[in-house]
Amino acid sequence: xxxxxxxxxxxxxxxxxxxxxxxxxxxxxxxxxxxxxxxxxxxxxxxxxxxxxxxxxxxxxxxxxxxxxxxxxxxxxxxxxxxxxxxxxxxxxxxxxxxxxxxxxxxxxxxxxxxxxxxxxxxxxxxxxxxxxxxxxxxxxxxxxxxxxxxxxxxxxxxxxxxxxxxxxxxxxxxxxxxxxxxxxxxxxxxxxxxxxxxxxxxxxxxxxxxxxxxxxxxxxxxxxxxxxxxxxxxxxxxxxxxxxxxxxxxxxxxxxxxxxxxxxxxxxxxxxxxxxxxxxxxxxxxxxxxxxxxxxxxxxxxxxxxxxxxxxxxxxxxxxxxxxxxxxxxxxxxxxxxxxxxxxxxxxxxxxxxxxxxxxxxxxxxxxxxxxxxxxxxxxxxxxxxxxxxxxxxxxxxxxxxxxxxxxxxxxxxxxxxxxxxxxxxxxxxxxxxxxxxxxxxxxxxxxxxxxxxxxxxxxxxxxxxxxxxxxxxxxxxxxxxxxxxxxxxxxxxxxxxxxxxxxxxxxxxxxxxxxxxxxxxxxxxxxxxxxxxxxxxxxxxxxxxxxxxxxxxxxxxx
Amino acid sequence: xxxxxxxxxxxxxxxxxxxxxxxxxxxxxxxxxxxxxxxxxxxxxxxxxxxxxxxxxxxxxxxxxxxxxxxxxxxxxxxxxxxxxxxxxxxxxxxxxxxxxxxxxxxxxxxxxxxxxxxxxxxxxxxxxxxxxxxxxxxxxxxxxxxxxxxxxxxxxxxxxxxxxxxxxxxxxxxxxxxxxxxxxxxxxxxxxxxxxxxxxxxxxxxxxxxxxxxxxxxxxxxxxxxxxxxxxxxxxxxxxxxxxxxxxxxxxxxxxxxxxxxxxxxxxxxxxxxxxxxxxxxxxxxxxxxxxxxxxxxxxxxxxxxxxxx
Numbered sequence: 001x002x003x004x005x006x007x008x009x010x011x012x013x014x015x016x017x018x019x020x021x022x023x024x025x026x027x028x029x030x031x032x033x034x035x036x037x038x039x040x041x042x043x044x045x046x047x048x049x050x051x052x053x054x055x056x057x058x059x060x061x062x063x064x065x066x067x068x069x070x071x072x073x074x075x076x077x078x079x080x081x082x083x084x085x086x087x088x089x090x091x092x093x094x095x096x097x098x099x100x101x102x103x104x105x106x107x108x109x110x111x112x113x114x115x116x117x118x119x120x121x122x123x124x125x126x127x128x129x130x131x132x133x134x135x136x137x138x139x140x141x142x143x144x145x146x147x148x149x150x151x152x153x154x155x156x157x158x159x160x161x162x163x164x165x166x167x168x169x170x171x172x173x174x175x176x177x178x179x180x181x182x183x184x185x186x187x188x189x190x191x192x193x194x195x196x197x198x199x200x201x202x203x204x205x206x207x208x209x210x211x212x213x214x215x216x217x218x219x220x221x222x223x224x225x226x227x228x229x230x231x232x233x234x235x236x237x238x239x240x241x242x243x244x245x246x247x248x249x250x251x252x253x254x255x256x257x258x259x260x261x262x263x264x265x266x267x268x269x270x271x272x273x274x275x276x277x278x279x280x281x282x283x284x285x286x287x288x289x290x291x292x293x294x295x296x297x298x299x300x301x302x303x304x305x306x307x308x309x310x311x312x313x314x315x316x317x318x319x320x321x322x323x324x325x326x327x328x329x330x331x332x333x334x335x336x337x338x339x340x341x342x343x344x345x346x347x348x349x350x351x352x353x354x355x356x357x358x359x360x361x362x363x364x365x366x367x368x369x370x371x372x373x374x375x376x377x378x379x380x381x382x383x384x385x386x387x388x389x390x391x392x393x394x395x396x397x398x399x400x401x402x403x404x405x406x407x408x409x410x411x412x413x414x415x416x417x418x419x420x421x422x423x424x425x426x427x428x429x430x431x432x433x434x435x436x437x438x439x440x441x442x443x444x445x446x447x448x449x450x451x452x453x454x455x456x457x458x459x460x461x462x463x464x465x466x467x468x469x470x471x472x473x474x475x476x477x478x479x480x481x482x483x484x485x486x487x488x489x490x491x492x493x494x495x496x497x498x499x500x501x502x503x504x505x506x507x508x509x510x511x512x513x514x515x516x517x518x519x520x521x522x523x524x525x526x527x528x529x530x531x532x533x534x535x536x537x538x539x540x541x542x543x544x545x546x547x548x549x550x551x552x553x554x555x556x557x558x559x560x
Numbered sequence: 561x562x563x564x565x566x567x568x569x570x571x572x573x574x575x576x577x578x579x580x581x582x583x584x585x586x587x588x589x590x591x592x593x594x595x596x597x598x599x600x601x602x603x604x605x606x607x608x609x610x611x612x613x614x615x616x617x618x619x620x621x622x623x624x625x626x627x628x629x630x631x632x633x634x635x636x637x638x639x640x641x642x643x644x645x646x647x648x649x650x651x652x653x654x655x656x657x658x659x660x661x662x663x664x665x666x667x668x669x670x671x672x673x674x675x676x677x678x679x680x681x682x683x684x685x686x687x688x689x690x691x692x693x694x695x696x697x698x699x700x701x702x703x704x705x706x707x708x709x710x711x712x713x714x715x716x717x718x719x720x721x722x723x724x725x726x727x728x729x730x731x732x733x734x735x736x737x738x739x740x741x742x743x744x745x746x747x748x749x750x751x752x753x754x755x756x757x758x759x760x761x762x763x764x765x766x767x768x769x770x771x772x773x774x775x776x777x778x779x780x781x782x783x784x785x786x787x788x789x790x791x792x793x794x795x796x797x798x799x800x801x802x803x804x805x806x807x808x809x810x811x812x813x814x815x816x817x818x819x820x821x822x823x824x825x826x827x828x829x830x831x832x833x834x835x836x837x838x839x840x841x842x843x844x845x846x847x848x849x850x851x852x853x854x855x856x857x858x859x860x861x862x863x864x865x866x867x868x869x870x871x
Contacts, residue, residue, distance in 0.1 A: 033730060053824075056642045063597060139609035141601050157604045213612055213642035236644075236652045237816030238728065265824075266811050268708070272723040273814075276715060430592025430829050437596070447598070467600030 035277030037525055041546045044257035046528070049264040049273065049282040053237050057218045059194035060133045060140045065537065066283070068194050070261055073242045073541050074116075074225035077192035078107055078126060078176070083540040084532045086453055088188035092121060092198070092226065092249075093176075102183035103150075107176045114247040115200050116230040123176035129198040131163045138211045142195035145451065148184040182487050185495065186360075186454040193451065200224035228254045228542040237263055255530075255545045271523065274300075280525045280546065287402055290347045290521060299526050304533035307359065307450035308518035309351050309458065312395070312410070314511055315439050317472040320391065325382035327510040330443075331368045332375035333417040334410055340516060343405045347521055351514035353503055354448075355458040356535075362455045362496050367507040368514065372417040379418055387419030395424045397445035398432035406515065407445065436470045446470070449518070453535060455499040456486070462506045473511035481505060565854070572846040579842040580630070580835065584623055587834050594639040594829045613639060626835070635836035640828040646836035653818035654840070656726055660736055660809065660817060661802035665795070667741030672748025673791065677784070679749070680756035691749060698746030707739040707812040724814040736813040740806060744798055748791055756787035789859050796852025800845040 036047050054067040059075060062068070080091035093107040113121040130149075133140050134156040147153045150167030154160045167179030180187060190196055203224040204210050207217040216222055223231045228250065229242035240261040244254055262279065264270035267286045273279045285293065285301070293301035314321040314330075321327055336350035353364035376386070384390040395411060397403040407424040414420050422443075427435060435441050448468070450457045460466055460482055464474035481502040489495035506512075520537045530543035595601055595609050610616045614625060629636055635646035675691035682688055714735060715723035722732040759765060760783055768778045807819035818837065825833035857863045 036729075053641075055640055058642065061642050063599075136604055136608050137612075139605050139612060141595075141597070141599070141605055141609075143605060144602065157602070214637045214645075215643055218643055235816070236649070237820060238725075262814070264814060266814065269724050269812060269814050272711060272716065276719065276723050278722065278724065278729075428592075429827060430596055431590070432592075433596045433598070434591040434593075437600070449598075467602065470600075 037277040037280055037527075040260075040280060041527055044255065044546065046256050046259045046541070046544060046546060047278065047280045048259060048261050049270045049279045049284075049522075050240075050261040051263065051283040052265050053263040054240070054261075056213070057223065057231065057234075058213075058215075059197040059199060060129075060138055060142075061213055062194060063141050066261075066263070069539060070240055070242070071194050071197065072227070072539050073229040073259055074223070074227040074231050074245075075194070075197045076227045076248075077197060078109075079188045079191040081189070081192050081536075081538055081540070083530075083538070083543060084534055086189075086534055086536060086538060088192075091192065096188075103180045105178045105180070105187070106171070107178070109174045109176065110249050111174065112249045113226065114249065115224050115226050116245045116247055117200070117203075117224045118247050119200070119202075119224075120173075121198065121226060122173040123170040124173065125198040125201065126176050127168050127170050128201050130168055130196070131166075132199065132204075132210050133195055134163075134166070135211050139213065140195060142193065142451075145190050145193045145195040148180050148182070148187050148190065150179045150181050185492065186452050186456065189452040189454070198226065200226075229256075229259060232258075239263075250542065254542045256541060259541060274523045274525075279523075280528050281531075282523045285521050285523055287345060287347065290345050293523065300523050301521075302524050302533050303347060303519050303521045305349060305356065305358075305535060306518040306520040306537060307356055307453060307535045308447060309354055309356060310348075310406075310445075310447050310515045310518060311351070311354065312443050312513040312515060313446045313471045314443055314513075315441050315472060316474075316511055317439050318442060320382070320384075320393075321442065323382045324509060325378045326384075327513075328368075329375045329378035329382065329418060330414060331510050331513040332371045332378065333414055334513065334515065335370040335413055336515060337370070339406065339409050339413075343409050344402075344516070348516040348519045351517045353507060354461065354512055354514055355455045355499070355503060356450075356517045359450070359455050359458070359535075360453050360496075362499055364455070365500060365504045365507060367504065368510070375417055379420075384420075390418075390420045392421045392423060393442040395422050395443045395445075396432065396435060396441040397424070397426055398429045399426045403445050410515075439470070439472055444470075446512070447518070450536065455496075455503070456482070459499060459502055459506065462509075462511065469511075471511045473509065475509065478502065478505055478509070564857075565850070568850050568853070572843075572850070575846060576839065576842050580627070580839055581623075583835055583838045584626065585619075587829070587831050588619060590829065592829055594831060596829075613637070626832075630839065635839070636832035638825075638830055638833050640825065640830040640833065646832050649821055649833060650818060650836055650840055653816060653821045654803075656815060657803055657806055657810070657817035657819055660726070660733075660740060660806055660815065661799055663733065663737035664740035664744060664802055664806075665799055667737055668744035668748045668798075669791075670745075671741070672745035673752050673788070675745075676749040676752030676754075676791075677756050677779070677787070680753045680760065680787070681779070683757060688753075692753065695746040695749040698742050699750075701743070703739050703743060703808050704812065706742055707735070707809060710735050710739055711812075726813070726815040726817070732813075736809050736815060739812075740802065740809045744802070747794065747798070751790045751794055752788060755790040756783060759783050759786040762786070785859055789856055792859060793852055793856050795855075796848040796850075797845075800841075800848045803844060804841045 040047050050069055051066040054062065054070055055064065056062045057067065057070060059071055077091045078093045079088045082089045092109055092113045094110045095108050097106045109121060109123060115121060130146060132138060134143050134146060134152055136156060136158045143156045151160060151165050155163060155166050169177040171177050203222060204217045207222060208215040220231050220234050225231065228245055228248045230245040232243045233241035241258060243258045244256065245251065248254065264273065264283060267284050270282045271286055271289055274282050314327050316322060340346060340348055340350055352366040352368050355362060355364045357363055379387065395407050397407050404426060411422045411424055414422050436444050448458060448461060461468055462473055462478055463469060463482055464479050486495060486498045486502060489498050520533055527547045529545045529547060531539060595606055614622055626636065638644045638646055638649055675695065679688040679691045711723050714721045721735050722729040725732040726736065727733065765778060765782055768782045805819065806817055807823045809815065810817040810820040821833065822837040825837060
């Protein structure tokens, strides 16, 4: 019997050994291979972490940043952006003329601008595409980016049904004329938004109705774009591959052969992928890794200001927030510097205004510094000396470790400086959105990321009829300032002065408490060149080169 | 036996129907909708979107329409991914999850089965204590801890294996399969040890020994078959659990499996995708439970004769 047991044990041990040998064999075969970054440098393939699986590559359907980062490779706007300054630069249009009334724009389309299948691009492509983008049945959530165009809003909301009444006119195959409702200084910027991209009519119509969301036209092999790259592979939740488009008008200046986009919604995994050479560039970096990279690998760590504001908003339909002094008291009791240093690893900038400073040369007013004495005084004037009688209020945020940390810190500051009790409440993203929409909160965490570089994009949040306001703040005078007073400014300087005036008015009413200005933080291999970080996280891939590990010069010169 | 299969299949239809109905209404009553976003959507746009997905119709007619489509095998279009059908998304994600699950189960059976049997052969000795302690460790250690630990050691320090992906780089299937398999291996080890211990003290084993069979045959042929019944009974639910619960592994390793689709769908309020995945997984769970019952019956003569009697 003892022998029998031994033989069985031996048999199992043999099995186990075989299993381990197989495993060992598999492992040993893997160690020596070249990393993706190394092979990418050799073959001109750029490997990029891109946050999430794109919902769609149809520019009139998609809404997210990851989608836009792929669209920037496969489409190009009528007007493009300078990779560093974000100033408008020629795209599909080689030049444009602006009428003296600042209402009429004439765009001259390049004669060598072609679709990725070789078809010539014409002004009619834009007229048809913008009609598609604005057609109500399309359900384009960014249709409003085209609203500065005359009658565009009326068409998009079904008030008029005839697109010929919209201010888009084909003068000749190469000339497109656009008429605006009002002078709009940021209009050219909007033309680089995906909602304003041209789409290829024959390939869309071949795969179904032009306005159908459920269509195969965006699949590899079907999608015809006009950018420096063309879509060649789309493996769901694995990667998207785009390759150099030989029909692109500036193809000779495109250095990369291909870009691979990986959906990397898990930040920790993305950082690991970067660390072992699977990615040239990440989309984000886990907050707790920021100090580590800043210390040990500063050349790979990118941290630049971003056109976005993190703020808290009050529900003005509820007591005690109807009282402006209560709102101001709470705003003055937040020590932003301490918050950023202790909770946010010094990776963002304190915000004292809704509009990020430096937006198009605009310097906003600074009205809400940390001043606990003033905060206590204001609270007393509101009828709550030393916080007595102040109700227990709730601070709502969407589930996220970072939001929680900020909320806990602010909760403590309000307790310490104002002696008031705050409960912090987290909700899952969609539940939180629904609560904010229906004003089911006291104070809520919120954020606004600019769609274009102009203070208007931030300050119109305070409009009574802006769906993004969500605070019940409504003031006819502020509406007047935004809708009439600012647009009637005659010079850029005067316009900025009026923005300052409007923002001062808004910050005194304090429906929103700015906390910090976002930073874009990510990791980039030292060999990646020609991809500067900028305010809008905007990428111009055609300037990118991959190379050795010397510190990259990511400043793109004016000639670029 | 045929009767048994038929009656069990008939029983499962109302179960799946109830699952569909509850899920359909639960997701609709959850706050927030598929088109809610940080940036508000204008009412006209939202109305157009809802019309495209029949969300403008009364809830019960949506429910009836969904059941009608489902009867034809159409799980509908995804709300989150315009241009993709739920059928396509499941067809993309499921084979990956199934492959991952299969490897994990094989690893669990190899490691767990072997160590359980080895331990059972010499109970209360070092040969028993060592694998069983490891199994206890495996049960206690959650995959979200084991996964990153394995990545740290084999992916980052030793640089032997890729840290993410599935089928993209050589060897990238090893760590996820092993991580997922480890927890199940621990259960299998304990179950097979228990099963073997019980069986090896049975009369028929003594009879087998008495008629002079070599111990190898006694253990492998007579002992193993009875001793593995608890493991087989566990396999069905385990495999179903792996398929629906591999989300953590798929997230840690960036694997494009069904688990990741399913959880993302819930976050996105992708109604059709949530329903599609639920229906699909509920059906699978029912099928796997049925299969594991049948397999257990085949291995257990007493149960087999019971079922045979029903014929």
